[in-house]
Amino acid sequence: MKLKPGAIVEGHTSHNNITGTWRNYKPVYHQKSCTGCTLCVINCPEGCVFMVDERKFTCNLKYCKGCGICAEECPVDDIEMIVEEK
Ligand code: SF4
Ligand code: SF4
Known part of the structure; x- marks a missing residue:
């Protein structure tokens, strides 16, 4: 995408x-x-976490970059970071 000075990138x-x-x-x-x-x-930071049911959350792995912020911020340690299998 070519940016011009002062341009607003399309949504x-x-x-x-x-x-x-x-x-x-x-x-x-x-x-x-x-x-x-x-x-x-x-x-x-990717806005990819969403609620699936009351007190049940998950994320869209298509956009999750694995930063671990969600796991770090969860006050009850309900989110665990694991190594991605490639
Ligand atoms: S690891 Fe958690 S905070 Fe980071 S992008 Fe994935 S869902 Fe979002
Ligand atoms: S941060 Fe933890 S306790 Fe809070 S909604 Fe997310 S998974 Fe549930």
Whole structure:
């Protein structure tokens, strides 16, 4: 994409950036002790964490880059980072 000074990049272009390919670790959402605090949703830099049910969250691995922030922020350690199998 060619950028011009002062230009506003068109919307939804981040969908074309498949950040899941960057990943060396991936989060496992155990969905056992989740309190539904949504800290994982709020802090994910890719915005790829979503609720599947009350007190059950997961992420879209197509965009999860494996940064581990969600696991770090989860107050009840319900998210575990594991090595990505390639
Ligand atoms: S590991 Fe990082 S990118 Fe993946 S869901 Fe957690 S916070 Fe989001
Ligand atoms: S941060 Fe942990 S406790 Fe909070 S919603 Fe996410 S998985 Fe559940």
